[in-house]
Amino acid sequence: MKFKNILLTILFLTIPYSLFPNPSFAQQVSLSLSPPLIELFIKPGKAVMVAYKLENFGDPTFLNLKILPFEAKDSLGNIRIKPEFEGPVRFSLDNSELSLGKPFFLKTNSSQQILLRIRIPENITDGDYYYSLLAETSPPTAIEGVGSARTKATIGSNILVTISNSGNIDIKPKITLFSTLGKVFDSSDKIPVVLTVVNKGKNMLKPEGQISLKGNFGETSKYDIISKNILAQSERLLEATPSSLMDCRERKCLFPTSLFLSGFFIGKYNLSTQIKFGENSPTIFASTIFYAFPFKIVAGILITMIIVIIIIKRNSQN
Amino acid sequence: MKKIKIIIVVFILTTYYLILNTYIYAVLMDSTQFKIESANIEIAGGNKSSTSYKLSDTVGQLAAGEYSSSGYVVKAGFQYLHLIIPFSFSISNTNIAFGTLVPNIPSTATTNLTISFGNSGQYQVTAIEEGPLKTQPGVAVPDTTCDGGGNTCSESLAKIWSSSSAYGFGYGMSGDDISTDFTDSTYYRPFPDRTASEPPAVVMTSTNVSKSRVSTVTFKANISASQQSGSYQTVINFVATPSY
Secondary structure, three states, X not given: OHHHHHHHHHHXXXXXXXXXXXXXXXXXXXXXXXXXXEEEEEOOOOEEEEEEEEEEOOOOEEEEEEEEEEEEOOOOOOEEEOOXXXXXXXXXXOOOOOOOOOOEEEOOOEEEEEEEEEEOOOOXXXXXXXXXXXXXXXXXXXXXXXXXXXXXEEEEEEEEEEEOOOOEEEOOEEEEEEEOOOOEEEOOOOEEEEEEEEEOOOOOEOOEEEEEEEOOOOOEEEEEEOOOOEOOOEEEEOOEEOOOOOOOOOOOOOOOOOEEEOOOOOEEEEEEEEEEOOOOOOOEEEEEEEEEEOHHHHHHHHHHHHHHHHHHHHHXXX | OHHHHHHHHHHHHHHHHHHHOXXXXXXXXXXXXXXXXXXXXXXXXOOEEOOOOEOOOEEEEOOHHHHHXXXXXXEEOOOOOOOOOOOEEEEOOOXXXXXXXXXXXXXXXXXXXXXXXXXXXXXXXXXXXXXXXXXXXXXEEOEOOEEEOOEEOEOOEOEEOOOOOOOEEEEEEEEOOOOXXXXXXXXXXXXXXXXXOOOOEEEEXXXXXXXXXXXXXXXXEEOOOOOOOOOOEEEEEEEXXXXX
C-alpha cells in the first residue's frame, strides 16, 4: 500500500511537470570586439603586443581566432578579405591557453582578452600590409531530417601595418573627383558634393582639410573633412561634416556623396577643398562652381500671374 | 500681356546664359616652400613640387622621436570617432530551419542581423555559403537564378523570385543599410559559394552608424518534384568588419 502511494505521488508530481514543456529559444550569437582598428608603424626586426577584448553577449559558443589579409574593395571604405594568409608580418597569441586557429569556449556574458603579438622579421622591404583579426563562431549542430541553413558569425578588427626602416613614408595623393554632380540647382535643393582622393604611394595616408563654400555676397561656410585612412594604391570617397542628411529611401541615393549642402542658395557659388596629409606636407586642392536659382518659386509666381491675368481678362470682358 | 512675354523671354535667355556659360579656372598656389599647379574645376591634379619638396615622393616622418627610440608607434581606434559603443555583431537565430521541403511550395525562414557601433562608425557585413544546400550524399539544391528571363538574379543583383516553378536556394533582405536592389520582399539573390571560389557578397554596409542597425535576412528554398528527398543542409558565414 505504501509503495502504491509513493508511485501515485511520483506520478502526480511528474505529470504536471511533463505537461509544461521547457520553452525553446533560437540560438543566437552576439559578439563584440575592440578596438575595431589598429594602426601600427613599425621597423623591421621589431615586435609589438596588442590587447583586444572579445565579448560574448549571446549563447555560449566555441570561437576560432584567425588573421587574414585584406585589401580595399572599392572607394567607399569596404574591404575584401583574402581567403589565404600572405605577407611578411608574423602573428601569434601571447595567451597561454589560446592560439590562432584553435577553437576555445566562451560563456554567455563573458569576455576574453586576446594578446596579439605582431612581429616584423628583419630585412623586410618598406611598405604597407593590411590584415583583419577575425573571431568566428562554430555553426550549430545540424538537426537530422530537417532542411536547414546554419549560420556562423564572424566579427573582425582591422590591423594596418606600415613597415618603414627610416620612419619616412611614401604617399602619392591626388584628388580624382571634386564635383557637385551638376551645375544648376533649385535654390531649395540639397547640393550633393563628391570628393575622392587616390593614393598611388606605398603607404596609407590620412587626409586633413576642409571643403569651403563661398557665395555671391562673400558668405562662406566650411565643412571639415573626416580623416579616414586611404590605403596604399587605393581610392577613397572622403566625407565632410556637418552634412545635411538625405533620405535615401525616398530619393534613391544613386551616387555616394561626401557632403550634402543645404540652405537657400541663389546665384553663383564657389566650392573649394584643401587637403593636407600630416605635418610638413603641402596642400592639394580643387575647386568647382555651381549655380542655384529659385526655379520652383519663379514657376509658382509665373503660374499665379498667368492665372490672375486670365481671371482679370475674363472679368473685364464680362 | 506684351510685358509678360518680355519678362519670360528675358528670364529664359538669362537662365540659358548662366547654365551654358561655365568657366574653367586654372588656379596657381605657391609659397616659398612649394608650388601647386594645374588644379582644375571638377578634377584637380597635376604636379606638386618645389625645390625643397616633392609630393610624389616621401612625405613627412612618423612621430620621429618616438619611432626612432622604440621602433614602433601604435594607434588604436578611429581618431575621428569617440567610441562609446564598441563594434558588435548579432545574429538572432543561427539555425534556420526550413522543415521538410515540399516540391513547388517555397519554404522561407528569417534571421535578424544587428550591428552596433559608435557614433558615425563605418562597417560592412558580408555573406557567403560554405557550399550549396545539399544532402549528406551530396545531392544539391542549386543556387537560385530567381524567376529567370528578365528576372534572372545574381550574387550581386536581386531580382523577383515569386514563381513556384523557379527552384533553388537564395535570400532576400529588408531593414537597415541593405543593398537598394532588394526593392521588396519578392526580390532575392543567390548566396556566393565558397567552394566555387566566389567572393562574399556585401549584405549590409553604412558609412554612418548612429547606434544599432538591424536587417532581416529571409532564406528561401524551393525544390522541384524531381528533387531527391532528404535533409538538405548548408552553412552561411556572415562576416562583420568595421572599416579602416
